[in-house]
Amino acid sequence: MIPVPPSSRTRLEICVDTPDGLAIAIAAGADRIELCSSLDVGGLTPSPGLIALASDSPVPVYAMIRPRQGDFVYGTQDLAAMRADITAVRRAGLAGVVIGASRPNHSLDEQTLADLCAEAGTLGRTLHRAFDLTPSKSVALELAVALGFERILTSGGASDAPSGSDGLAALVIQARGRIAIMAGGGIRPENLTALVHRTGVAEVHASGKVVALPPPDIVRWGFAGDRCFATSFDAIRALRAALP
Template identity: 45%
Template sequence: MLTWHEVEIAVQDVAGVRIAQAAGADRIELCVALAATGGLTPPIGLIEAAVATGLPVHPLIRTRPGGFGYDADELDVLVRDVRAAVRAGAAGVVVGALTSEGGVDAGALRALVEAAGEAHVTFHRAFDVVPDPLTVLDRLAELGVRRVLTSGGATRAIDGRDVLATVAAHARSTGGRVRIMAGGGVRVTDIGDLFAAGVDAVHLSARRPAVAPGVQGPGGGSAGYDVTDEHVVHAALAAARA
């Protein structure tokens, strides 16, 4: 029996969305400042433009870099951003919130899931710092999370393959309420081995450096930025469908 291996591409602009769509990606995670911060919430205009392409869009909802603990004001903004993304047509959102001890912040996550309504909720790589991933996975399922993005706790997902296999097997044994997506430094050559570990999907950014045209001023930062590499995206989809 053939199994459909899902591929999610992390992109930062509409051009990246169109590349992912043309290659046949299942969905995109939409964010900004990926290289510098690990990804932050994209502006609402970008979400709207990405949704208009017709590809399922899952914006990252993360207001700042740093840890994954949020005070009441920060949580209020996160909830507002989730609602705004869903109103703009996002198929899902990508969130995460932890306590100071590294456990799931159930109150925060419950508020975020409620704000998402019928949209899918993915728990991001905050999962990679929890001390007991299997217990946390069960808790996430109880709270309404549909998908977990994880590297298995490693810098690169391929190096966390054994943990990914354990987490994926646990998810299946408890009814598959949460799907496991491998992400973190994924290369095309890793994709077959990651799916062999039993994950449901892979996530990669397929980035390459670019230089902005025109004159740069002191207030504009570096002229360098990242764009989505269409050759890597097509190769990733070919590897996943092989």
């Protein structure tokens, strides 16, 4: 596939799930924040305290709206929680939400997404990587455009963005500027520049995290796993330096 050069400076979104991570990502130069809890399972809805803390952010903050780990097929109680979380994000003054919903066959759940988008109102909206499970990425992209999403976070249908570079490039071509394609999954300083030039994506998403070993007694008491992750100022700066 012919590489598609980005039209302007590539924007960097950093996902964080702690108060320190939020402060570090802002200080390190993130263009936008995805605010979560539990990044070890792909990100869940952040706590009310973290949402309140992010309300003073000098850069746009989009809150993940995902009430539980697992699939993206949501029942009545899940949806009630998601609507309430979106209302809380709007009242806190954050810039947007990150949402997604699927049918059992992994196609996007149009009615659920339409309901969540209506609840979001004027908030910005990112469609998350539930998109990558869909059987037809081209159909899913057109639905995202019709629903008014600003962007799609995707690895191009592969397990990570570098492996899905052909798919990402095809999505950028199909999107024709109607919706942003934001590459995410496995993005590191050493592969970022080539990925952007190959695919033409205008936005990239990463965690900028490093392994942090918790104290042995904390692990022994079951308050942490053997490995934890922490947002790294240096890792984010390295990502910024690699941006075309």
